[in-house]
Amino acid sequence: MLSSSRFVVAVHALSVLVCQRGKAPVCSNAIAASVHTNPVVIRRLMTELEAAGLVTSTAGRSGGFSLARAAESITLADVYTAVEDETVFRMHKIDPNADCPVAAQLGKALSPSLRAAESAMTRSLGLTSLADVSQAIHREEAAA
Amino acid sequence: MLSSSRFVVAVHALSVLVCQRGKAPVCSNAIAASVHTNPVVIRRLMTELEAAGLVTSTAGRSGGFSLARAAESITLADVYTAVEDETVFRMHKIDPNADCPVAAQLGKALSPSLRAAESAMTRSLGLTSLADVSQAIHREEAAA
DNA sequence: TGCAATGTAACTTTTTTCGTTCCTGGCCCC
DNA sequence: GGGGCCAGGAACGAAAAAAGTTACATTGCA
Numbered sequence: 001m002l003s004s005s006r007f008v009v010a011v012h013a014l015s016v017l018v019c020q021r022g023k024a025p026v027c028s029n030a031i032a033a034s035v036h037t038n039p040v041v042i043r044r045l046m047t048e049l050e051a052a053g054l055v056t057s058t059a060g061r062s063g064g065f066s067l068a069r070a071a072e073s074i075t076l077a078d079v080y081t082a083v084e085d086e087t088v089f090r091m092h093k094i095d096p097n098a099d100c101p102v103a104a105q106l107g108k109a110l111s112p113s114l115r116a117a118e119s120a121m122t123r124s125l126g127l128t129s130l131a132d133v134s135q136a137i138h139r140e141e142a143a144a
Numbered sequence: 145m146l147s148s149s150r151f152v153v154a155v156h157a158l159s160v161l162v163c164q165r166g167k168a169p170v171c172s173n174a175i176a177a178s179v180h181t182n183p184v185v186i187r188r189l190m191t192e193l194e195a196a197g198l199v200t201s202t203a204g205r206s207g208g209f210s211l212a213r214a215a216e217s218i219t220l221a222d223v224y225t226a227v228e229d230e231t232v233f234r235m236h237k238i239d240p241n242a243d244c245p246v247a248a249q250l251g252k253a254l255s256p257s258l259r260a261a262e263s264a265m266t267r268s269l270g271l272t273s274l275a276d277v278s279q280a281i282h283r284e285e286a287a288a
Numbered sequence: 289t290g291c292a293a294t295g296t297a298a299c300t301t302t303t304t305t306c307g308t309t310c311c312t313g314g315c316c317c318c
Numbered sequence: 319g320g321g322g323c324c325a326g327g328a329a330c331g332a333a334a335a336a337a338g339t340t341a342c343a344t345t346g347c348a
Binding site: 004005008016034076088094102105108113121128132137138144 | 149151163180252260280283
Binding site: 025027028029039040043044046047057058059060061062063064065 | 325326
């Protein structure tokens with residue numbers, strides 16, 4: 001249902017920053033190499049992450065991106081809300097003036113349940129932090 | 145993130161059937177008129193709903209679709225799993241043999257959290273039945 | 289027997305997402 | 319102080335996915 005991979009790509013990029021915390025900022029080119037995409041795509045994502053207060057950016061030579069907060073304090077829910085503005089459930093076009101009462105009222109009738117399901121998902125995402133993801137990565141790496 | 149409106153359309157179609165339960169089956173043309181789409185689109189959806197045991201179809205003249213079970217026993221989670229086979233979170237292409245450990249292990253490291261979030265959403269959808277939706281529709285209609 | 293309905297395949301149109309190419313300006317490093 | 323590296327956008331193009339459309343075979347009631 002999520003029509004894009006923006007969220008997973010954002011987590012990927014942030015995980016790279018977690019690995020480099022304390023060191024020099026990471027430029028969009030390096031991140032793009034790991035994600036296997038174009039640097040501009042990364043920059044566009046980082047713009048939203050910066051607006052959400054998750055990363056900081058510095059221009060100029062030896063510039064790049066760094067985490068704005070501790071990895072322990074950034075949850076997947078923060079990332080999700082930062083980069084994914086649309087709702088999970090996409091509505092089709094409905095005519096509020098339709099003859100059929102179902103067509104006319106379905107939107108209002110359904111949205112409470114859909115919002116509840118979406119916030120349940122967000123709450124679950126809030127249980128995992130970027131530090132947890134980073135630890136899991138190292139665990140998997142050691143097992144491989 | 146859900147890239148389609150299949151789920152909401154399916155709920156719409158099923159709600160129409162709830163209104164007509166006990167009466168004659170509803171043909172795809174009538175449903176399509178309410179949803180404002182093509183009958184073939186509806187039939188494709190109904191095929192999946194039938195495979196999931198939510199509706200029954202009868203061909204021939206005066207045929208159409210009917211609910212296979214009581215509206216109280218069909219939840220939004222049933223509809224969701226019936227028509228939406230892809231996962232909520234879409235992965236980008238990752239190279240398991242990448243140099244960067246993040247790129248190589250992110251998939252395995254992340255999937256438990258993503259699956260947990262998805263099942264939290266599904267559990268929430270399971271709290272609402274088609275009967276609930278139908279009641280909400282009538283409530284909204286009376287208020288309008 | 290004829291008509292109205294499902295079922296399904298193939299195609300077209302539309303929308304969305306992703307990628308790419310420019311340019312502008314900031315800033316470190318030599 | 320200049321040159322190259324970096325972010326930040328704008329605009330465009332390509333690719334992928336969704337939705338819609340047409341056409342036709344089949345089924346089953348009237």
